[in-house]
Amino acid sequence: MAVATDELALHHITVRFGGLTALDDVSLRVAPGKVVGVIGPNGAGKTTLFNVICGFVPPTEGTLTLDGRDWRPRPHHLSRLGIARTLQGVGQFAGMTVLENVMVGVRGRRAEAEALAALDRCGVAKYAATYPGALPYAIRKRIELARALASKPRVLMLDEPAGGLDTDEIRWLGDLIKEIGTTVLLVEHHMDLVMSVCDEILVLDFGKPIALGTPAEISTNERVTEAYLGTPA
Numbered sequence: 254m255a256v257a258t259d260e261l262a263l264h265h266i267t268v269r270f271g272g273l274t275a276l277d278d279v280s281l282r283v284a285p286g287k288v289v290g291v292i293g294p295n296g297a298g299k300t301t302l303f304n305v306i307c308g309f310v311p312p313t314e315g316t317l318t319l320d321g322r323d324w325r326p327r328p329h330h331l332s333r334l335g336i337a338r339t340l341q342g343v344g345q346f347a348g349m350t351v352l353e354n355v356m357v358g359v360r361g362r363r364a365e366a367e368a369l370a371a372l373d374r375c376g377v378a379k380y381a382a383t384y385p386g387a388l389p390y391a392i393r394k395r396i397e398l399a400r401a402l403a404s405k406p407r408v409l410m411l412d413e414p415a416g417g418l419d420t421d422e423i424r425w426l427g428d429l430i431k432e433i434g435t436t437v438l439l440v441e442h443h444m445d446l447v448m449s450v451c452d453e454i455l456v457l458d459f460g461k462p463i464a465l466g467t468p469a470e471i472s473t474n475e476r477v478t479e480a481y482l483g484t485p486a
């Protein structure tokens with residue numbers, strides 16, 4: 254029987270910043286189409302893990318593979334490889350319209366149509382001709398998501414997409430993530446969202462992987478409870 258290849262995998266990744274170990278022997282295999290969450294207390298290494306995958310931070314030790322082949326990520330190759338990332342904030346160019354902002358990540362003659370379709374999918378097409386600066390934060394978060402979706406990525410990396418959103422917006426976001434059908438890596442503090450959308454969750458604590466499993470397994474894991482509450486479960 255053929256063994257499915259992991260789309261993206263980290264193998265024993267360690268990152269040190271001087272004397273600080275931000276990631277300590279982290280391995281993760283992400284299968285195509287799965288939604289994989291990365292959680293952990295502040296400073297656990299979640300953003301560093303994203304930065305390793307994006308090529309912003311080179312691992313001190315360990316390797317990555319893409320479709321089973323050795324892979325050395327470079328930020329300027331991500332788009333060509335079909336990997337898109339949203340930012341924690343809303344990071345849009347103030348001097349460009351919403352549509353122009355979303356078109357930044359899309360190439361080809363159909364760029365405008367793809368950008369409009371992504372805005373529509375995120376429920377914000379009516380703001381296409383608006384400048385983003387004056388728009389409410391939740392709308393700008395949706396535009397940021399549309400920007401990432403417009404390039405039709407095969408791997409979508411979401412960095413705290415629920416930050417600053419209210420309950421209704423988070424519910425909308427959860428439905429969207431479940432419908433996307435693409436591989437998703439999700440760094441998020443909002444536990445209800447993580448538990449409701451993820452197939453698998455990696456838990457980091459001070460850079461160490463302390464648990465990896467389904468939401469049901471993670472929610473009953475004593476080491477996870479201890480890391481979050483600071484006391485034995």
Ligand SMILES: Nc1ncnc2c1ncn2[C@@H]1O[C@H](COP(=O)(O)OP(=O)(O)OP(=O)(O)O)[C@@H](O)[C@H]1O
Nearest residue numbers: 270273274275293294295296297298299300301302
């Ligand atoms: N470029 C850097 N230089 C030095 N230390 C860094 C650098 N980037 C991150 N760190 C440190 O590495 C550790 C992990 O940081 P990281 O931002 O990855 O954590 P995080 O889990 O994303 O935290 P948060 O939930 O607060 O965003 C922290 O102690 C942080 O201060």
